[in-house]
Every structure is written in C-alpha cells, then in structure tokens.
Amino acid sequence: MAPLNIDHLSPLQKTLLITLNGRVVDAARRRPLLSDAKAVELADNLDYDLTTVKLTSGVPEAVAIRSRMLDRAVTTFVREHRDAVVVELGCGLETRRWRLTASQDALWREVDWYDVDFPEVVELREKLMSETERGHSVGVSLLDPSWTDTIPKDRPAVIVSDGVLGFLSEDENRRILRRITDHFPRGQLVFNAYTRFTARMNGRFTKVVGMPADFQGYGIADPTDIVALDPALTYIDEQFGDAAPERDQLNLAYRLLAQVFANWRGQARRGVWIVRYRF
Numbered sequence: 018m019a020p021l022n023i024d025h026l027s028p029l030q031k032t033l034l035i036t037l038n039g040r041v042v043d044a045a046r047r048r049p050l051l052s053d054a055k056a057v058e059l060a061d062n063l064d065y066d067l068t069t070v071k072l073t074s075g076v077p078e079a080v081a082i083r084s085r086m087l088d089r090a091v092t093t094f095v096r097e098h099r100d101a102v103v104v105e106l107g108c109g110l111e112t113r114r115w116r117l118t119a120s121q122d123a124l125w126r127e128v129d130w131y132d133v134d135f136p137e138v139v140e141l142r143e144k145l146m147s148e149t150e151r152g153h154s155v156g157v158s159l160l161d162p163s164w165t166d167t168i169p170k171d172r173p174a175v176i177v178s179d180g181v182l183g184f185l186s187e188d189e190n191r192r193i194l195r196r197i198t199d200h201f202p203r204g205q206l207v208f209n210a211y212t213r214f215t216a217r218m219n220g221r222f223t224k225v226v227g228m229p230a231d232f233q234g235y236g237i238a239d240p241t242d243i244v245a246l247d248p249a250l251t252y253i254d255e256q257f258g259d260a261a262p263e264r265d266q267l268n269l270a271y272r273l274l275a276q277v278f279a280n281w282r283g284q285a286r287r288g289v290w291i292v293r294y295r296f
C-alpha cells in the first residue's frame with residue numbers, strides 16, 4: 018500500500034498523530050508498556066514524518082499507561098455486559114479494538130464497536146484498517162447530534178474517549194454528554210480528564226501538529242464538575258496513572274516520582290487522570 022497523504026487534515030484532526038506517535042515510541046522501547054504493533058503498522062502507512070511530532074519526556078509513557086487504563090475499564094464493563102457496544106469518541110487512529118480482541122477471547126464475540134470521529138479521519142481510518150463484522154465507523158462530528166443515529170440504543174454501552182473532550186469547550190462537552198445520556202439506556206463513560214492547569218498547557222503539546230501555541234483546552238477542578246454538566250451521570254471513581262500497575266515498569270526516577278504523586282491527589286490529577294461515570 019502506498020503511504021497515505023494526510024495534508025488535508027486540520028490541526029485538530031492531526032492531534033491524532035500525537036497519541037499515535039506515543040504508542041509507536043513506546044513500542045520501540047526495550048520494555049514497552051503497551052506494545053502496540055498495530056499502531057506501528059498504521060504509522061508506517063502514513064506519508065508523514067512522525068519524528069516531527071516531538072513528544073516531551075514522559076509523554077509516550079503517559080499515552081501508553083492511559084491506553085492500558087482505558088483498555089482495562091472497557092474490559093471490566095464488557096465482562097459484566099457481554100452484549101455491550103463500545104463507543105470510541107474521537108477515535109483518531111486508536112487501536113484499542115485490535116489490542117483487546119487480539120486474543121480472540123470469547124468475551125468480545127457479541128460486542129459491537131463504534132468509532133466516531135470527523136468524516137476525514139474516519140475515511141483515513143477505513144483506508145488504513147480492514148474492518149471486521151463487529152467494527153462500525155461513524156464519520157460525524159460529535160457536535161452534530163446525529164452522531165448517535167446509527168448506534169444501537171437498546172444495549173448497554175461503554176463510552177470511552179482518550180485525549181478528546183479536553184479539546185472542546187465546556188458547552189460542547191455538555192452537549193456531547195447530554196447526547197450520550199439521552200441516547201443510551203445504560204452504561205459507563207470513561208475518559209482521561211485534564212485539570213484546569215494542564216488544560217491551559219494544551220497548545221504547548223499540540224503545536225507540533227499546527228495547533229495554536231496558546232490553545233487552551235477544557236479542564237476540570239474535580240470529577241463532579243462533569244456531573245454538573247449532565248446530572249444524568251453518576252460519578253464512579255477516579256484513577257491515577259501514578260498508581261497504575263504499569264508504574265512498576267517505569268525507570269527509577271519516574272517510578273519514585275509516581276510513588277510520591279500517587280498519594281498527592283492534586284499532583285496525580287495533573288498526570289494521567291482517568292474518570293468513570295455511570296448513566
């Protein structure tokens with residue numbers, strides 16, 4: 018396959034390269050945290066020099082750890098709901114489905130996956146990844162309420178999102194959350210949150226793909242801020258990358274820092290911060 022040109026993607030859409038590159042850099046490490054071979058294959062098929070997507074120290078580890086944490090949350094939900102739908106908001110070139118179903122475990126047999134992103138991104142995804150019977154693409158902006166139209170509304174749903182909601186405004190987040198709880202009968206929402214402080218830094222990390230250097234994303238002070246946006250959500254828990262089992266695979270300096278931060282909630286929230294809600 019000839020490498021695919023992605024010059025037509027907007028800077029916001031190109032932020033998918035940051036998380037993709039995090040997985041690629043992790044996979045090249047001697048002791049990877051995620052070992053995502055599919056991400057490497059996708060990157061090899063892009064006509065884009067990923068070395069220009071510079072990641073600051075610790076970012077590949079953070080991307081790999083939050084991928085693992087979100088993978089676990091999805092798996093836990095599916096264990097209890099074998100007929101679930103998994104909905105990936107702002108899927109980019111996320112490879113969760115390949116990671117989780119690689120083992121051919123019977124667990125995933127009845128699960129349907131819906132990957133939602135802008136039409137341009139979904140088109141790219143479809144060219145790069147061969148679809149399976151259970152995989153469905155939804156090429157619609159999350160700000161268009163029709164994004165839920167093709168997703169079953171009579172099955173339990175786990176809505177997962179990595180690095181997306183922080184790019185939207187508070188009002189946009191409110192609209193998306195309300196669309197979720199209006200459409201789906203029951204389920205869970207799990208995503209990585211940003212503090213207000215880390216959200217203000219967003220442009221510093223995303224300018225490598227053309228986002229404005231002063232871009233400020235959406236951050237929260239507390240997980241209950243999300244419930245205030247949509248009272249149909251019930252807060253379940255927060256989890257910190259600093260306390261995740263993967264921290265034991267980090268180098269000594271990061272491991273020691275993580276051990277300290279894991280017991281210092283304000284600081285742990287500035288790292289990998291996963292929040293879960295039920296509806």
Ligand SMILES: C[S@@+](CC[C@H](N)C(=O)[O-])C[C@H]1O[C@@H](n2cnc3c(N)ncnc32)[C@H](O)[C@@H]1O
Nearest residue numbers: 030032033036107108109134135158159179180
């Ligand atoms: C940082 S990337 C993360 C991609 C993917 N979740 C991952 O982990 O690799 C953010 C993604 O959110 C998508 N996105 C941002 N705003 C969106 C919107 N309004 N509707 C659909 N997707 C959106 C972008 O196109 C991009 O793919």
